Amino acid sequence: MEYLVVLAQCHETFRQAELQALATLHGIDLEIIAYNEWTPHCIVRLKDDTAARALISRSILAKDILELWGQGATYEELHADVHRRTQHRWADYRHVAYSLSVDCFSGKRSTAKKREIFESFTYLQLKGPVRLKNPDEQFRVAEEYVTDVEACAIKTKKSSEPRRIYLGRWIAKGSRDVVDTHNLKKRKYISTTSMDAELSLVTANMALAAPGKVFYDPFVGAGSFLVAASHFGALTMGSDIDPRAFRGKEHERQNGIAMMQNFQQYNLTSKFLDAFTSDLTNTPLRETAFLDGIICDPPYGVREGLRVLGTRDGNPIPPVIIDGVLAHYREGFIPPKRPYGFEALQRDVLDFAVRTLVPHGRLAMWMPTASDEAVEFPVPMHPNLEVVSVCVQPFSNWSRRLMIYRRLPEGQTSDVTLGRIKADGEGVSADDLNAFRVKYNTRNILRAEQEKATQNKGDTPEHE
Known part of the structure; x- marks a missing residue:
């Protein structure tokens, strides 16, 4: 059966990937028949209404799913398609309490015109009472117009009439309400690097967070x-090289960890395992496959160079005893750190995922990339990881992308010829070790110089 998924018109490159991930999670056969990034309407093929409800139940980027009763470029085409598809089913809904609405994406209809549209469907012979609140069945006409953004971006001609019209029977809604519940403005403990609630939840969905899994x-x-992965039922734990990030200030701590406030706020304390101080190259975790998901937004090293535990020359520091106590056992001890490469960070994350993910477990990793197509930052790859999807969130002068990997079972390998990660030893400074840092800072410098030149030009007297 064909269904119409009504998507949120945001994060367009993430929408299909989230639907496909949810289909995988629920074991649903999903076929995407029609999708356009400029519109909120996506046509999919599913087994039945039960599969449709399961698919949409925890989607963050989908608003509703409807059984598709017909579509067309005009109302004549729509009515003909409705007759072809559903005429044998009209009698099933003849006496139910129903509602019929008209939704216009990027367009408008007057009340009189909507009434005319309603009357054009009298052939359905719906004789039950019209009930706007809590009807037994909801029928929806969805009109789709060309937006100003699309017309400007790809020179699509605008029109006062819709370019596509759909009729659907409403089945279920998604979980976009959860975004407001988890809004960072309402969250008790956040930091400057906190990922916004919507993308955190989408990332957890695409990593297949679910009850019984460890993330x-x-x-x-x-x-x-x-918090996002725990919302979907997963048991969660984390680490950071800087314990101040999750411990917070003294007055913010709950059971020694400020981050615990968020789990208490959302009634998720039973899902939180622990947080500890560590970096990925010096982790105390067992070298065995026990994780169902790794979900992370690594530091980019733009404001300051990346660092990991260790010394620049790689030699251990002789033990230091202060007042009879080893220095590294004393409160407030800050371990030495050495410069770390951006490419080495990516490689270490992939290697760690290969060692600790169970077969088919997923790694969800955010990484920056340039908006300039002339500057290419290849997707990092590993022979034991399959790239499931790559979604991009654009900004003004750079972008970041969410890369989803699947741990391949032993004996299976993937093609890694499209990716390359710089090897250790190719550079020693922060800039040598981080090509993105160089590109980002160079672009900012050039922009500042252009603004200064423009300002100076404006200050120059006209006679000069």
Whole structure:
């Protein structure tokens, strides 16, 4: 059966990937028949209404799903398609309490025109009472117009009439309400690096967070990803090289961890395992496959160079005893750190995922990339990981992408010829070790110089 998924018109490159991930999670056969990033309407093929409800039940980027009764470029085409598809089913809904609405995406209809549209469906012979609140069945006409953004971006011609019209029977709604519940403005403990609630929840969906699974964030910060994964039922834990990120200030701590406030706020304390101080290259976790998901937004090293535990020359520091106590046992001890490469970070995350993920477990990793197509930052790859999807969130002068990997079972390998990660030793400074840092800072410098030149030009007297 064909269904119409009504999507939120945001994060367009994430929408299909989330639907496909949810289909995988629920074991649903999903076929995406029609999808356009410029519109909120996506046509899919599913087995039945039960599969449709399961698919949409925890979707963050989908608003509703409807059984598709017909579609067309005009109302004549729509009515003909409705007759072809559903005429044998009209009698089943003849005496139910129903509602019929008209939704216009990027367009408007007057009340009189809507009444005319309603009357054009009298052939359905719906004789039950019209009930706007809590009807037994909801029928919806969805009109789709060309937006100003699309017309400007790809030179699509605008029109006062819709380019596509759908009729559907409403089945279920998604979980977009959860975004408001988890809004960072309402959250008790956040930091400057907290991922917004919507993308945290989408990331957890795409990593297949679910009850009975164990999820880990090696760059936990204030724990946005852990909260999102726990919302979907996963047991979660995290670590950070800087314990101040999750411990917070003294007055913020609950059971020694400020991040615990968020789990208490959402009634998720039973899902939180622990948070501890560590970096990925010096982790105390067992070298065995026990994680169902790794979900992280590693530091980019733009404001300051990336660092990990260790010394620059790689030699251990002789033990230091202060007042009879080893220095590293004393409160407030800060371990030495050495410069760390951006590419090495990516490689270490992938290697860690291969060692600790169970077969078919997923790694969800955010990484920056350039908006300039002339500058290419290849997707990092590993022979034991399959790239499931790559979604991009654009900003003004750079972008970041969410890369989803699947741990392949032993004996299976993936093609890694499209990716390359710089090897250790190719550079020693923060800039040598981080090509993105160089590109980001260079672009900011050039922009500042252009603004200064423009300002100076404006200050120059006209006679000069």
